[in-house]
Amino acid sequence: MRYLMKEKWLALGNDFQILDEHGNQQYFVDGRAFSIGQKLSFRDNHGAELLFIRQRLLSWGPTFEILRGDQTLAVVKKKLFTLLRARFFVDVPGPDDLEAQGDFLNHEYTFSMHGKTVATVTKQWISWTDTYGIDIAPGEDDILILACAVVIDLVLHEPKNH
Helix, strand or coil: CEEEEEECCCCCCCCEEEEECCCCEEEEEEECCCCCCCEEEEEECCCCEEEEEEECCCCCCCEEEEEECCEEEEEEEECCCCCCCCEEEEECCCCCCEEEEEECCCCEEEEEECCEEEEEEEEECCCCCCEEEEEECCCCCHHHHHHHHHHHHHHHHCHHHC
């Protein structure tokens, strides 16, 4: 499935719209403007919370938890010591961890699982706000991958907060 993730231009927190390939809004991410650490609510088109994203404050390097209800769905962590390229690990309970790697300076990267690409993210350069095209392979957890792309955008664009 192809999505377009757009950061909202005039928003108090880190807010995003997520549109499908036909331009219809499927999800939105509501960032809390006045909180200690980053906190975001990933919601469906009707406003129901699907995931909650929160920054771990006492961790070695940028780390975020993605929660579904009271259960941790994944932990996204930026690998600190890499040469020339950033890497992110998505620790999912069980054997299906994800890794995001690529050219983060140009905002083009892939998510892979067991060495197989499951999603690609590409930044659109001609837009008022950060806008990304995200292609997700069939059968993957679209919402989890989209939430991870939001986290990566937060980490790469706001290093002063981490």
